Amino acid sequence: MMTDPQPAFVLVRPQMGENIGAAARAMLNFGLARMRLVDPRDGWPNPRAVAMASGAAGRVLDHAGVFPTTAEAVADCDYVFATTARGRDLTKPIFTPEEAMTRTRDMLAEGRKVAVLFGPERAGLENDDIARANAIISVPVNPEFASLNLAQAVLLTAYEWRRQTVPAVPEALSLAGTEMASQIEIEKLGDHYEERLEEAGFFFPPVKAEGMKLNLRNLWSRMPLTRADVQTLHGILRQIVRHRDGKP
Template structure:
């Protein structure tokens, strides 16, 4: 069964190859999307090639809804985006993928039923298809090579959906020991190095010693160190000085 998570429905318009439908299903599931609709697939449905390509996302294909035309495929949706790389003469709002998925998230939160349409691989959707949509999503691609593979386009929209619903952390520190060093740790490290460097005559000449110590303290404070980093730096200095005193 589909997940209960509120999400847009992904609608593939006249897909031409089962492999691309399977790859699109895989891209959807990478980002937690599992509601696929397929409109007039060229090679019929179900398609064994799609299942082989889905690689773990076969459930999405099993539960995909199949329609004969665009109007039927989006009949119960309240707001529909059409993805296209080519400029269109139709007057509609044109969103970037990021802005579109933020808009979609807001609409879904209000109870609207949203769909995103993707056209056939060779030429994309026709204007007659896009006329059914409320808005257009255009990817800022290289104008000299604007064509995106179907699964690539689905993946891009899926990623932006994931970002829009707050499930992407921009920066995270990972590892076995990631507890950040506190100011007490940094102070002890700074004193350790300062004292040993002082013993070694590093702060020379005397009239520059204070500014050199300030610069050294500033270096430590700029470094985003973990407690493990601090312990390692203490150990490195002790090892270097072993047998020297």
């Protein structure tokens, strides 16, 4: 199991084994493995949860702690979040999942233990559960349909945890077995097109020819071309010229 500091995700009175298994999968997807269960309706262990966890996520269930009450599940924690759209009659700070997981990361770095409560599928956390939390996590969902599935709520929170702890690459280019084209390769591609376009009378009128060539060069330099792309563009132009000249 993972030994790095991370929050405990506490499923309070979960009703369906399938949702427990789906929550375990969502947790492991984003590097979380500390699950706690409070009084699961159908007892524990639950074969439907194991079937839904499917493979590696089963280890999250294998190490899940089971507690009779919410108070006992969070007794060793220094700070507790409750995920809910309710509890507005209780005075507590309310955070988005992103801000909550940022604070969680900082508290864990200080050696504090953090838990996140998730309520049962039908009605969510009761006020007695929420009263034991220090703060509320509220997802900015459609107010006309605010209900989230248990596994969805776990996934959203786990995703924000992962975002706060693993630097994300804002943009990446997946190369399918090739490399990016070098500057000289792009330069030769530009030469090839400029030569053929010159033959075709594209650069007209003459007074605008230099500006048109400059714009074309700039176009090539802006494009993130791979070597395969360059070869394809050369091949397209050669085929057009052959067709123009009546060659097969």
